[in-house]
Amino acid sequence: MSAEAHGATLVAEQFDDFEQQKQADTFGMWLFLVTEVLFFGGLFCGYCLYRNVYPEAWAAGSHLLKVTYGAFYTALLICSSLTMALGVRAAMLRLKTSLTVYLILTWIMGAAFVYIKLRYEWYGDFLEGLVPGFNWAPHGENLEMINHFHALLPHVSLFFIFYFCMTGLHALHMVVGVGLLTTLLIFTQQGKNTQGNYNWVEIVGLYWHFVDIVWIFLFPLLYLIGGRYV
Amino acid sequence: MSEDVHVHPKFFYVKVFLALIVLTTITTAVAYVDLGVFNTVVALVIAVCKASLVVLFFMHLKEQAGMTRVVIIAAALWLAVLIAITLSDRFTRHWVPSNGPWESSTMAAPQSE
Amino acid sequence: MSTVAVEVPSLPEVHYLNADYGWRSWLFTTDHKRIAWLYLISITFMFAIGGLSATLMRLNLIEPSGLLFEPATYNKLFTAHGLVMIFFFLTQSIPTVLGNFLIPIMIGARDVAFPKINLLSWYIYILGALIFVISLITGGVDTGWTLYTPLSSTYANTNVLSATTGLFITGFSSILTGLNFMVTIHKMRAPGMTWFRLPLFIWAMYATSVIFVLAMPVIAITLALIALERIWHVGIFDPGLGGDPILFQHLFWFFGHPEVYILILPSMGVISELVAAGCRKRIFGYSFVAFSSVAIAAISFMVWGHHMFLTGQSVYAGLVFSALSFAVAIPSAVKVFNWTATMHKASVSFDAPMLYAIGFIGLFTIGGLTGLFLASMGSDVHLHDTYFVVAHFHYVMVGGAIMGYLGGLHLWWPKMTGKMYPEAWARFACLLIFAGFNLTFGPQFILGYVGMPRRYTVYPAEFQVLNVMSSAGASILALGYLIPLIYFAWSAFKVPAAGPNPWGAKGLEWTVASPPPTHNFEETPIVTEEAYAYEPEAAHVG
Numbered sequence: 001m002s003a004e005a006h007g008a009t010l011v012a013e014q015f016d017d018f019e020q021q022k023q024a025d026t027f028g029m030w031l032f033l034v035t036e037v038l039f040f041g042g043l044f045c046g047y048c049l050y051r052n053v054y055p056e057a058w059a060a061g062s063h064l065l066k067v068t069y070g071a072f073y074t075a076l077l078i079c080s081s082l083t084m085a086l087g088v089r090a091a092m093l094r095l096k097t098s099l100t101v102y103l104i105l106t107w108i109m110g111a112a113f114v115y116i117k118l119r120y121e122w123y124g125d126f127l128e129g130l131v132p133g134f135n136w137a138p139h140g141e142n143l144e145m146i147n148h149f150h151a152l153l154p155h156v157s158l159f160f161i162f163y164f165c166m167t168g169l170h171a172l173h174m175v176v177g178v179g180l181l182t183t184l185l186i187f188t189q190q191g192k193n194t195q196g197n198y199n200w201v202e203i204v205g206l207y208w209h210f211v212d213i214v215w216i217f218l219f220p221l222l223y224l225i226g227g228r229y230v
Numbered sequence: 231m232s233e234d235v236h237v238h239p240k241f242f243y244v245k246v247f248l249a250l251i252v253l254t255t256i257t258t259a260v261a262y263v264d265l266g267v268f269n270t271v272v273a274l275v276i277a278v279c280k281a282s283l284v285v286l287f288f289m290h291l292k293e294q295a296g297m298t299r300v301v302i303i304a305a306a307l308w309l310a311v312l313i314a315i316t317l318s319d320r321f322t323r324h325w326v327p328s329n330g331p332w333e334s335s336t337m338a339a340p341q342s343e
Numbered sequence: 344m345s346t347v348a349v350e351v352p353s354l355p356e357v358h359y360l361n362a363d364y365g366w367r368s369w370l371f372t373t374d375h376k377r378i379a380w381l382y383l384i385s386i387t388f389m390f391a392i393g394g395l396s397a398t399l400m401r402l403n404l405i406e407p408s409g410l411l412f413e414p415a416t417y418n419k420l421f422t423a424h425g426l427v428m429i430f431f432f433l434t435q436s437i438p439t440v441l442g443n444f445l446i447p448i449m450i451g452a453r454d455v456a457f458p459k460i461n462l463l464s465w466y467i468y469i470l471g472a473l474i475f476v477i478s479l480i481t482g483g484v485d486t487g488w489t490l491y492t493p494l495s496s497t498y499a500n501t502n503v504l505s506a507t508t509g510l511f512i513t514g515f516s517s518i519l520t521g522l523n524f525m526v527t528i529h530k531m532r533a534p535g536m537t538w539f540r541l542p543l544f545i546w547a548m549y550a551t552s553v554i555f556v557l558a559m560p561v562i563a564i565t566l567a568l569i570a571l572e573r574i575w576h577v578g579i580f581d582p583g584l585g586g587d588p589i590l591f592q593h594l595f596w597f598f599g600h601p602e603v604y605i606l607i608l609p610s611m612g613v614i615s616e617l618v619a620a621g622c623r624k625r626i627f628g629y630s631f632v633a634f635s636s637v638a639i640a641a642i643s644f645m646v647w648g649h650h651m652f653l654t655g656q657s658v659y660a661g662l663v664f665s666a667l668s669f670a671v672a673i674p675s676a677v678k679v680f681n682w683t684a685t686m687h688k689a690s691v692s693f694d695a696p697m698l699y700a701i702g703f704i705g706l707f708t709i710g711g712l713t714g715l716f717l718a719s720m721g722s723d724v725h726l727h728d729t730y731f732v733v734a735h736f737h738y739v740m741v742g743g744a745i746m747g748y749l750g751g752l753h754l755w756w757p758k759m760t761g762k763m764y765p766e767a768w769a770r771f772a773c774l775l776i777f778a779g780f781n782l783t784f785g786p787q788f789i790l791g792y793v794g795m796p797r798r799y800t801v802y803p804a805e806f807q808v809l810n811v812m813s814s815a816g817a818s819i820l821a822l823g824y825l826i827p828l829i830y831f832a833w834s835a836f837k838v839p840a841a842g843p844n845p846w847g848a849k850g851l852e853w854t855v856a857s858p859p860p861t862h863n864f865e866e867t868p869i870v871t872e873e874a875y876a877y878e879p880e881a882a883h884v885g
Contacts, residue, residue: 157578209289
């Protein structure tokens with residue numbers, strides 16, 4: 001292949017050529033995503049079980065979350081996936097400026113996701129006394145909603161545990177993603193990602209899209225249960 | 231390098247993005263309509279569609295070797311096994327076998343005494 | 344052989360062990376062979392800890408009233424023994440020592456796909472092991488290795504949090520190792536090394552790596568949930584707060600059962616290599632043995648409920664699990680039949696590796712068959728949580744997995760070090776281990792059948808004879824394990840070089856020098872023959 005285009009020094013010594021390295025890196029990242037599916041999967045399993053055992057508590061808990069936040073996050077992440085995919089494309093075409101722009105845009109959206117979630121949504125939940133283990137004490141309209149569904153407080157608390165665990169684990173992955181993007185930006189500035197070796201951008205892209213997919217499932221499962229027609 | 235890899239035009243990705251936004255809007259809107267149990271079904275179907283779009287087009291699965299598809303299907307399948315069998319345990323726990331004829335004498339004993 | 348002018352083998356001038364000196368060249372190495380040594384030393388240290396707790400347990404059980412320990416302390420001992428042996432010794436043993444060393448060489452590669460991640464795996468292991476050992480020293484855990492809730496999550500007042508942290512961290516070491524091996528086997532085979540020319544050890548390691556990737560993340564999240572419940576007292580698994588303890592068991596055993604196949608599959612792969620080398624014959628039914636590894640890995644994920652027959656699980660789910668547990672025995676039996684068929688009409692050499700292989704076949708068969716008693720719900724009602732279970736899993740894990748590990752160490756020791764171990768001592772140690780093992784765990788089948796529960800520090804006086812037999816066997820077993828430790832170390836110094844292929848075996852690893860150079864091959868080999876391509880006429884009495 002065009003080894004000189006990739007630079008012989010860009011191929012690690014255990015690999016025969018650039019193509020093998022690229023395939024190995026990509027396959028490795030897909031396998032890592034499989035482990036992530038099973039990692040989140042344990043939480044999804046618990047969620048499914050309790051949702052079927054305490055449907056009223058799940059519906060009540062879901063109504064205590066704000067759909068506006070959920071829908072906004074979903075749109076934000078889909079947008080960031082777009083910019084990430086366009087970034088990978090720019091790396092393939094060796095367009096350093098475009099790649100930098102798309103990486104920065106993705107970075108901003110990822111950071112905004114985490115910031116808004118923690119500063120506004122979670123802090124708001126905390127102020128309303130909806131954090132089990134810290135200050136679990138639903139009151140006012142929230143308590144009315146719970147009673148409307150005839151749910152028991154400990155079960156709604158269980159819902160909120162899963163809510164915080166699943167979105168928290170997801171947010172943690174977003175933070176890691178933002179860290180990966182930072183590394184990519186540094187490498188791009190050094191000219192490393194636009195010499196035909198777009199591997200790294202592609203595999204960070206895979207990771208980013210996966211985190212987006214997790215949110216695509218979390219949104220309806222946490223925010224839209226029991227219907228919003230009540 | 232770019233001889234081996236097919237690079238999509240930018241608009242291709244924008245189309246996928248728009249489809250995802252439309253699906254998100256639909257799933258949010260449908261939640262405000264009473265469809266009973268189908269609310270969940272519709273929500274999950276839409277979520278699977280969105281995830282498929284991301285996997286196929288943003289993650290370039292369409293252009294990948296077959297092994298990658300096997301890997302993804304395996305992950306989904308194994309998660310399904312975990313959830314399905316765990317739930318099947320919980321929901322068949324209280325299936326009590328009905329009293330057949332050979333049990334009726336023991337069941338009737340206290341009253342007849 | 345004695346009629347040909349014998350060339351005295353010598354060590355190559357430069358090989359992976361002397362290519363570089365100094366602690367930095369070892370602690371910052373990316374050579375898979377050196378990383379294998381790092382693991383070998385670390386897991387031997389952990390084995391000593393696990394073995395010590397077992398020794399103390401067996402000492403305690405000499406007396407019906409418990410010779411040495413209060414129940415609270417005894418609980419900590421068996422928990423430590425289980426957790427250390429499974430998570431810090433057996434899970435790593437063959438994969439990270441023999442797997443790391445051999446996989447790249449056997450497939451004709453220069454190294455694994457991600458050498459730096461390989462080293463990272465070792466550091467993660469060390470970090471997790473350190474945290475765990477500290478949790479042991481500062482008080483230990485008393486929940487049993489299965490960490491059942493709500494004891495572990497709510498009521499235990501021992502070091503559950505620090506122990507689960509150590510376990511959580513070490514789990515990632517295994518995940519990365521499995522990922523590394525899968526990519527290596529898929530992408531880095533030499534030209535001509537098709538899937539069906541791979542040694543069966545590689546097939547077994549591949550299947551094991553699939554289980555690593557799919558099962559270990561689930562235990563990771565489960566441990567995190569225990570920690571969550573302990574810290575914030577939220578009722579995920581606490582029935583008083585609406586939680587379901589059986590959910591924990593489902594999550595735990597979804598990992599836990601495939602985990603035990605992580606422990607045995609690599610050993611089965613080693614046995615294929617030992618039998619082929621010891622009989623100088625192609626393994627009978629190669630593709631059946633290869634596919635059986637994959638089948639075991641797949642079915643192993645669907646049988647986990649057989650650990651939960653008596654804990655409140657649905658009878659109907661239990662039926663399904665029971666049937667599938669019988670099914671998973673079939674591929675294992677296929678392997679045993681094929682190894683035996685390989686030995687039929689072969690000229691079998693009774694060197695130590697072959698002795699370990701034969702021992703494995705017998706002991707694993709007993710362990711596997713006794714598993715069927717536990718897989719059928721009717722008999723499990725009687726046998727669950729008794730010493731029958733303990734005997735069953737020790738037959739497969741010690742009589743199976745550890746025998747395979749030791750056999751593999753013996754077969755490949757000359758390759759790893761360039762030196763041969765003393766054969767007479769090795770055979771003696773193997774027989775001692777075999778005898779000690781059977782004396783330790785054979786009586787435990789009977790103990791379980793007559794009703795002695797596991798994890799108990801006291802027992803009725805009429806069980807004392809069997810318990811004393813078991814403890815006596817344990818001391819013989821301990822001696823048997825000590826002997827190889829001594830002669831392996833001794834062989835590094837006193838013994839002449841072994842040469843590249845002291846066994847006359849087939850396989851790419853035997854075509855390189857002993858010890859191999861850092862990059863394994865001077866030039867990438869081109870594979871043209873099937874695995875185990877022994878000439879039928881060349882077989883001779885060894």
